[in-house]
């Protein structure tokens with residue numbers, strides 16, 4: 001069965017790959033087989049997603065040797081221990097260098113499976129099959145792979161690109177509402193950092209997106225992937241521009257870590273973190289107060305938090321000190337010059353940061 005789908009390409013020379021977006025892609029064996037070419041495949045997933053989609057994927061890959069590993073579900077399992085279990089599964093199945101990993105799931109599964117693929121036998125192919133909105137608009141694309149450390153998010157990982165991303169939008173029908181909304185936070189991020197017209201479009205399509213209407217959903221995923229593709233195509237390893245994709249994350253990662261992984265979802269923490277970045281950008285006289293207010297209003301309409309938990313300014317500052325954008329011992333922050341234009345800034349006055357932390361973290 002051939003389904004109609006959208007395609008966005010990541011242009012990275014010999015590491016280029018397509019992102020396929022559309023309904024029913026997991027039910028299309030010929031599409032799956034044309035993008036998963038290895039004979040031996042390890043499907044990495046979790047227990048929740050395995051019961052929903054593993055049989056479909058296994059059927060589509062019929063004729064290959066398919067072994068699967070279902071990890072426990074949750075951000076708290078995005079650990080070196082789970083990563084080691086993936087490597088063990090590859091070894092137990094005697095997978096060679098021409099085998100491939102298929103990551104079936106959200107960002108947690110995708111980040112861990114990608115890191116295992118990056119390091120097993122110094123690198124084997126992997127394909128992302130994202131099943132959350134967040135993974136379809138962000139984490140499956142761009143090659144950031146990682147596991148968490150108890151003291152910091154995504155502290156151990158690698159840049160390693162997949163061979164293909166297959167985003168079957170039909171899988172989003174079973175995604176719990178809270179997870180779906182968390183994915184929308186990263187969609188709003190793209191408007192804020194890169195595309196004011198997309199931000200306007202989001203304001204006009206809140207209800208359509210919340211009801212998961214096909215056309216709105218596909219447009220949001222496609223535009224998000226296009227923006228990420230443009231940014232990653234310019235700066236694959238975050239030497240400069242790519243850092244804008246981190247808007248709200250320095251604050252958000254501190255929230256996730258302080259609250260205990262999994263208690264605040266990544267997208268929720270990013271939403272609250274983007275409000276902190278917007279407040280700081282306004283305090284510096286860059287982002288207009290009206291656009292700061294539009295940001296808070298849009299996130300609120302999507303049911304996302306706009307106020308951080310009170311983790312304490314000192315604790316927040318200490319956790320933020322481990323951010324990967326620290327350079328020369330100085331914390332660089334992604335701030336908004338205006339709505340639709342982000343910048344990575346190191347020369348902000350410290351008092352403005354401290355005031356933002358005090359106001360939001362307490």
Ligand SMILES: NC(=O)c1ccc[n+]([C@@H]2O[C@H](COP(=O)([O-])OP(=O)(O)OC[C@H]3O[C@@H](n4cnc5c(N)ncnc54)[C@H](O)[C@@H]3O)[C@@H](O)[C@H]2O)c1
Nearest residue numbers: 048073106107108131132134135138139144171174175266
């Ligand atoms: N690599 C990157 O560029 C990047 C970008 C953004 C976020 N991330 C990472 O992604 C992670 C968050 O990803 P996430 O939001 O996808 O969370 P997740 O992977 O934990 O998935 C969310 C929940 O939804 C369930 N689920 C997944 N698909 C489902 C479906 N179709 N139907 C029903 N349930 C389903 C999962 O089992 C889980 O319980 C974080 O660890 C974050 O750091 C990475």
Ligand SMILES: O=C(O)C(=O)C[C@@H](O)[C@H](O)[C@H](O)COP(=O)(O)O
Nearest residue numbers: 138142144153154242245246249324
């Ligand atoms: O792809 C990127 O680059 C991003 O920063 C996307 C983020 O949404 C994502 O959460 C990423 O994992 C954060 O990366 P980190 O380098 O801050 O761990």
Ligand SMILES: [Zn+2]
Nearest residue numbers: 186249266270
């Ligand atoms: Zn993120």
